[in-house]
Amino acid sequence: MSHHYSGPDFGFPHGDARLDFTDLYAFPRPGDASKSILIMNVHPSVGVNPPGPTTDVAFSPEAIYELRIDTNGDNVADIAYRVRFTSSEDGAQTATLRRAEGAQAAGMGDEGQVIVEGVPVSTGTETRVAEAGDYRFFAGWRGDPFFFDVQGALNNLQFTGDDYFADKDVCSIVLEVPNSALGSGKMGLWARTLDGTSGKWVQADRGARSNQTPFLAGEQNAAYLAAEPADDARFVPVFAHALEHAGGYTPAEATRVAGTLLPDVLHYNPTGPAVYPNNGRTLTDDVVDFFLPLLTNGKVTQDKVGPHKDLLAQFPYVGAPHQARATERVAA
Secondary structure (H helix, E strand, O other), X not given: OOOOXXXXXXXXXXXXXXXXXXXXXXXXXXXXXXXXXXXXXXXOOEEEOOEEEOXXXXXXXXXXXXXXXXXXXXXXXXXXXXXXXXXXXXXXXXXXXXXXXXXXXXXXXXXXXXXXXXXXXXXXXXXOOEEEOOEEEEEEEEEOOOOOOHHHHHOOOOOOOOOOOOOOEEEEEEEXXXXXXXXXXXXXXXXXXXXXXXXXXXXXXXXXXXXXXXXXXXXXXXXXXXXXXXXXXXXXXXXXXXXXXXXXXXXXXXXXXXXXXXXXXXXXXXXXXXXOOOEOEOOOOOHHHHHHHHHHOOOOOOOOOXXXXXXXXXXXXXXOOOOOOOOXXXXX
C-alpha cells in the first residue's frame, strides 16, 4: 500500500490520517537539471481501518511535516525542510516552510530559516504556488499519484488490475529546490511527521521506500515508525521473518534481501535520471512491480496497474484533486 495506512493494522499513525505519510518522490526538474523536485504526500482521503473518508482538513496544525536529507552517508539528517500549518477560524490553512542544517536538522523541532510563510493551502482546483528566490512551494489536496490493486493485495495477492487509488486524493507538499542547496552528489532522503498534541514532539510516521512498512514491519510497526534510518539495522530480523513467511525464503536469503531494503532511505543523485529504487523516484515509476517480486520471491511479479493519466507536465506535477473541499477560500 506504498506507505499508506502505516499505523497498526492498516490504520493511521496516532489515529490521525493527517499524520500518515504515504509517498516520497525525488527527480530532476523537467527542463532544468540544476533543480530538483521533492514531493512528500500525506493524508489519504479514504481510510481502510476504519473504512471511509477522512477529514477535509488537509494538515494538522499540531504537526511538523519534514523532508530529511543525509549528505554524507551516515543516515542522519544534515538538511531538513520543515513545514508547519496554521488554521484560521473559517477553516482555511496557511503553510510556513523552513530549512534547517547540521545539529538543528538532526534534531526534533521546528527550528530553521524561513523560506516562505503564509502560503495558502490549496483545497480545490486552484493551484496556489509560492516562489522565493530559487524555491517554489505548494501544499494542498491533489489526486493521489500512487497506483495499486489494493483489493488484490488483500485477496492473497490475486491481482485483477483494479486501481484502488484511481479516484482517491492525498495532500501533497511539493518543493522545487536548487541542487546547490542539497549538498554535492548522492544523498539519502526520507520523510517524517512529528505529532505535537502531547506538548512535546513525537515522531508519528517516517519512511522513504514504497510498500515496506505495511507489509514487513509486523509487530514492530510502532517501534519502526518511531525510529531513525541510522538505527534500521535492528529491524533486519523483523523484515527477514516477514519475507520468510511471504516469499518462502530460507532464513539466510531472507536476511540478505531484508538487508537490501534497509535503511529506509531513498538514494538520489540529481546529476542523473531518476528511476526507482536506485536513484530517486518519479511519479510514474512502478514501485509495486519492483516490490512484489521481492516480497514473494518471484512468485508474483505485477499487480497489472499502471501510472495515472492526470499528472501534470509542470509544477506541482501531481494532478488536481478529484474532489474540491469545502474550505476552498483565501486565508486572511
